[in-house]
Amino acid sequence: MAQAIKGAITARLRSLCGARLLGSFARNQQSQDLMKFASTTDFLLGNLKSAPNTRTVLEMVAQHNNIMNNKHIMQALRTLFTLQKNGNSELSTNEILAHRDFKKLCRKLRTQAPGIELGDTIEALKVVSYVGVSAESTIFQVLLQLIRHNVNQLNLQQIIFLEFLLSQAGASPLVEALKIALPMVFEIHLPVKMDYPNPAHLAEYLYFASRNNLTEDSVERIVSALLEHPEFDVKTARSIVWSVCEMQGHEMFRPLMKKAIDSLVVHLDDLSFNDMETTLTKLISRFTRKHSYFYNQTFYESCANHVIDKDLGFKQSIYILRKFGRLNFFHQYLLDYMCKKVHENPDVLAKADPVDVYSIAVATSMTDYKPPHWDTVKNIIARSENVANSDRKEIIWIKFAASLCLLDIFKLDVLNKCLNASFLQQLFSKRKFMSDFENYVTVWQSIKLFRPEFNCLLTPAYDPEALVKNFRQSLEFPLEAALHKALGGEGYVKTDLHSKSGVQIDHAVVFRKGGYPVAMNFPEDVEFIEDIEVPPDNQLVAILGLRHFSYTLNNRIARSSTNLNVKVLESQGYQVVPVNLEVWESLPDFERIPYIMRAIKERTASDLNVSESVI
Template sequence: MSVHNILQKLFAPINQHRYRIRHLCNYLSSEKDVRQTTVPDLLLNKFKHATSTKNLLDTVNQHDKVMNVKHIMQALRSLFVLQKEGRSELGTKDIINNKDFERLCRKLKTLAGVIDTNETIEALKIVTYIGVPKNSTIVQVLLQLIRHNLNELSLSNIIFLEFLLGHYTSVPLADALRIALPIVFEIQLPLKMDRENISSLREYLFFASKNKLSKKSLDLITSNILSCRDISDVKTAKSVIWSLTDLPPSPTFEPVVKKNLDTLLNHIDELSFEDLDITLSKMAKVYEKEYPFFRNKLFCDAVVGHVIDNNLEFIDACFTLRKLDRLGITNNYLIDYIAKIMEENISSLTSDKCQFGMYTLMKYMTKTDHRPPNWMKIKEIMETLQISKSGINWLKFASSLSYLEIFNESIISKCLMSDLEDILRRRRTHIYLYLVIYHSIKMYKPQLLKLIPRNIRTKDFIQYLTLPKDFPLQGALYNAFGGEKYVKTGIYSKEGFFVDHAIIFRKGGFPVSSSFNSTFIEDLDISPENQIVLIVCLQPELYTEENYLKMTAAMSLKVLEDIGYVTVPVCLSSWNALADYEKIPYLVQNIKNKLGEDMMSVKYA
């Protein structure tokens, strides 16, 4: 379907009412001479320099018959300025109900056919600001004129009109125009765009972010932004980034994002915290591993620097921390800053927002090995804190605290109040969080085991575990240690964990052949002089973006080692980076390192 047909279809429902507008616009031929009428400049100047709304409207009353388009437009402009600057002695309702204002609008209608497109848009702006009813005849006339002159609109006209039409919801003609404007914009873009004006390009991109423009149009706008020699205006750079984050991510955005982030970094002192916060929020919202260019550590560090240098409050700092968490960026300075505020102001941190901030801090700290200088004080605060904030995920909160060896009975109880078995059945990821709580209590605070429901057994969780689809280490292990008789693939611990591989070694470091009939490691018949080695393959998703092992995986390794098993973790990303001839020696050496002296003299092909 052609664009012409699309526009025809859009306006079809309102065409039946066109006769009223056509009748009004027929004044075009009869009123052309009005624009040519010679009127004393005194009248135009009187409107231009009006200081009173009443006097302006009285002037309209006195000179109604001789006023031309220039006078009408100047009267409207002055009326707008007086209202906008608060210098009018009449309120908007008083103006709308004023007979002389009605007279001005009637005069505008009679001359509607001879005002140009820019004047039409300006007139619509003014009557919109004044508050003229959206179903009034004057509004309908102006909208109809705009409809007839769609192809004459500049790109900036279209952008401004979209804003104006937002005031006219449920008006059929305005609704149709709102649909038509993006279509016209895309047609006119290659023809009318100002390719070297960064301010105009910024506006085009903003319009594109609010409307579903084609990839072709987006690429045209972004490529021209990129080709601009210098984007030194921080306002423009901020707007470009905000618009890009409001669009579905695309790889083509990467150089544009980088260029504009560089500008923000070069002018960081010109941005308010609100600007920085919104920018960070928008980047965190659209960040995905597929589009890593929205994750910029330098910018995040600059935001943290702003928070600390300006001594911002606890809540602002914590919400900044939350966005860094979503971006997978750790910043130890921000952790120390928030911890310091906590210690100095604990009595005042009782609001819901502050409680959520502490929840955010504890979750964040599980993703780094860093602990603030006042860590013991923070632990003491968190162990006694009474938190009532609704909306907190108590299982995540309790597991984070437990992993950090902080045991708040109130929070632990809250996360265990629900039907835990039902929760675990519905959300498998919660199994791992529960295990963190259970094993932390078991290892560090056994007196709290009374809080764990007695009918919950960790070995029962294995039926809910998500198992790996393949075993990338299996082939190398078979080649190194003799095949499947010596290497058990896929085995469980009764503590609720899955282990990728297990190998039994006898003294001297030689693998032992075994049937491996048991489901659980604990049930394997292992001679006292032999040693079992567990090989755990750590998938990329078990690491944070900054390569910290996530707490659920770290806890499983910790528990297995605490039980007494020799555990060899293998990072799959590091493994995949090795050449094929390096992989078997890498595995063997890691196992040797764990087993110690007895393996050192043994080599495997």
Template sequence: MSQVLKLLFSSNLKTLLSNRQNSVRTLSSITKELIRQSGPATYTNQDILLSNLKVASKTQNVLEIVNDHSKIMNHKHMMQALRSLFLLQKSGNSNLSIQQIIKHPDFEKLCKCLKKHSGAIELNDSIEALKVMNFIGVQSDSTIVQVLLQLIRHQINDLSLHQIIFIDFLFTHMKSTPLVEALRLALPIVFEIQIPYKLDRENLLTMTECLQYVSKKNVSDKCVETIVNSIVKYRGDIDFRNAMSIVWSICDMEADPYFEQLMKRCLDCLIVQFDSLQLTDIETTLSKLVHRVSNKHTFYYNDVFIDLSVNRILDNDLGFEPAIHILRRLFKVYHEHSNLMDYILKKIHDDPLTFENTSSVNISIIVFMLGMCNGNSKYMDSIKGTLQTSNKLKNLKDMFWLKMATSLCILDVYVPEILEKALSDANINKTINKGFVADYRNLLLLKQSITLYKSDYMSMLPANEVLEQLQSKVSADNEFPLEASLQVAFGGQNYVKTNIVSELYHTIDHVVMLRKGGYAVAFPPANNSNKLEDLDMGDNQMVLIYGLNNMHYMRNTKTMKGFVSHSIKTLESMGHTVVSICLDDWNALSDFERIPFLMQAIKEKTEHLAIMSDSI
């Protein structure tokens, strides 16, 4: 054997082979094969064993070399053996399964040699060896893996940010052991300490990877801000891959205002490079963004990106069920997309059984969104007939009954089976106990709709005492930002009534009275009633005024949500003039512009309006 080893590492290998044929026969069969594969031997001082390991074409070849030469292999040979095993296995060129490799005696021999020479292994090699062991499937509680983890533990402060991220990734595929858990806890701490002086602020990919790492770790806000601010200050272009990764990372963290600037920049990048995005990436990004949108943190919402995403999805004609899945996301953020709704309703129009065969959840999303958008679709007449006669709809179980019944009545669809469930004593008591004001509004809207349009169902309605109780709770939540300006415009407190209630339990923000010619009329000081019907109108025109915030409108189209427009519709059916003021538009005005803005809105709803105040 010593003669073979001498031959393998002699710089005059070719001469020795030609002069001593008998010695050649003592070479291992694997060595002969490798010599044939790699061509004629050279006279250089190259490491033949290292070269043979590099050019090995089969896993079995590598293990045979280890078996034949383990006694003379140094740590470089062992690392190359591991590297070759990894590459052959990963490329699919291995002639052994992972289980066969783990159980192979030559692999065990390699692990023992690696343990023996562990003192000479550098940090980067320790990490690479751990990667190979992880890939092959060596258990984390095995001796060799524990040795490698100990080597990393002793040099933990020398780890680069990239190495920390990579080791943490390896841990996600490793069984928990005390040492694994100790390192898992220590890595984010070391990462956080090193971020201020090791972060490469000129390398976008590195910064993106670091942000992704901290998005899943419990690190300080300062650590996250350091990375975010570094990306914000990055002056190079952000490609769509990095932009998408950044968006995902931000969505995976707790919402905070300091993400807004970076989020906006990355979404703009995605919009510009939208054609480069894969459909699956679009769907994931859309889902993550929608999940994080809130009234407090609106920067997650981008109507252009949403519309582009939905249009791409529709272009691929994914079908009925996937389309409803997208609709559910849009419903969450009050985003109206008429093409998507038309796409879904056309599927039902073309095949009514599509509606009958879908899930209860999908039916609820369709009805809720239609109600939210006031039935805005060219297929509405067709779908109304389907809703009215659908057996699936009549037999729904475990539903938000008040919301379902209200959405249907907005569409002028009244299904007795749904109304009975929504207005049952059990459901009314459940609604009261939950204490959700939105449910109270739905119940009051049903009262208004049934009374005005479907009196046949009046017997289903709860007692007026219950409705009065709920109406008082709805009124308690209201704010009246228009009140002071209206009082200035119309001449004082006696000219404006605030927080008024109709006999059908509408809550009205303000009421003013106009006589012929459009001049304001003061309410009698003795009349302190907050009932609309108690206000003595005489020959005067009563104008009802609402101040509507962004929650009353669809987010992208600024059209009124169904429950708002339907409530106004019922008041107008009672003969009242109703003026709605968008508070976002009003708040955007300068102080001197606000009162003329109110007057113009009222004038558009009344025949005549004189100037009410010298202050205008």
């Protein structure tokens, strides 16, 4: 009996153990199935990451669409973007957009979107935008709605990137609403989320400010944070300069621009030529006397020297010279380098685009300096054909004609283009730019003084005498009071005149023998210096106040057009006294009158008899 009971217990134990083992086996089998499934899904994720081409990604999307989770969806999008961006896709973006399996992926994304993290939502928007999905499509709107609901969770970098994406997207109400909201959210978060230690991020904030109408306080906060950094790498410095060039001028930018441009000078070798040229273009286009922080002589000269030192060639030298010509910035060595390149290979100019010829003419005619090998360059320009047939918008034709005349190159095709009545009618009735008038006067004066055989090209209706009244500049005459005091009063000095050849004359003074000023009591209505009746044996002196635009910007060399004005007046028999107003105004008060009197004495070669108290 005992033995039977023992056997029953043993059997029961075996039965129980067998059930437990079976349960354990079942659980182990289930675990293995789960591991196998997990392994399968990881395998899919890895395959999506390493897919060699776009078709493979789309095939995997089609095969595994039912089991794809958020990670798979995002990895598929990332891989499509990377392959397409790197040029490794055999499908165009339009072909991807139309592909049925890409549409499956978008539908899957739409159903899974509520569970995707905010950063992944933005990344998904980036990919569908890149491929060209319409802003009005369902998936695009779903992603935008998710971003809208979480807009206050965005960090500053995400806001900047989103603003960029939306600027590329088509119009839709939600797109427009977010464009309005993002700058507002940015300004709210700026004080607490700004990455002060990171100058690259700060530069991105400034870029965002340049694209959006942020408050002055926000911009100043970014500028102040950037100024805390001692220097910038080349990428950050370039970004700062470009951003400020896109913003309304303000004195707060002056120290930041100096620091950023100085950093560019230090790292100029790390800047591509295209970026260097673009930076120079942006700075030059924004420079004014009021916002002079866009002018940095060291950077400008470094750009020119970079072309020379790296021997970048004729074309690159022309690109830089063209920029300099806009500001009357004179760089002798770059001119020398350009002419040397033409001398070594005349075809670079003989076969050049007319805009290159224009750029050379403007740069070389800026001053009376003529570089080595100039005769070679001059002859090629003079012989160039069909230049006037060009329709390049970069060429300001009246400036081109004036520059050529200053170089003693009288090209008939260019002169015919610029001096015909219809061209002049359009030039002076519509544009009415002072620079156009000055360039036209240069052409007119050059023909009259040096090439009378071209007088037949001049139209009497457009003589400078007839045009002056429409191009009178509103100028200040700082020398006037000093001349009144030195010469005896208002009756001795006539202010604000022109010559009939178009030269602006600040003051006219008459001296009799012995150097005594004559009280002429000039009539109020005298407009031209030629209309002043000078008594016999008396000498009329024309005083020209030379302002900043009469000189080159960087080294204050008198421009060729300034020297031509002096020659024209002297050819009419007048004694001309040019006075650099910047130099004169920098003098102490007690030195100003003696300075003017010495200038008159030197130019007229006569002794002046004025009160000792004013010298």
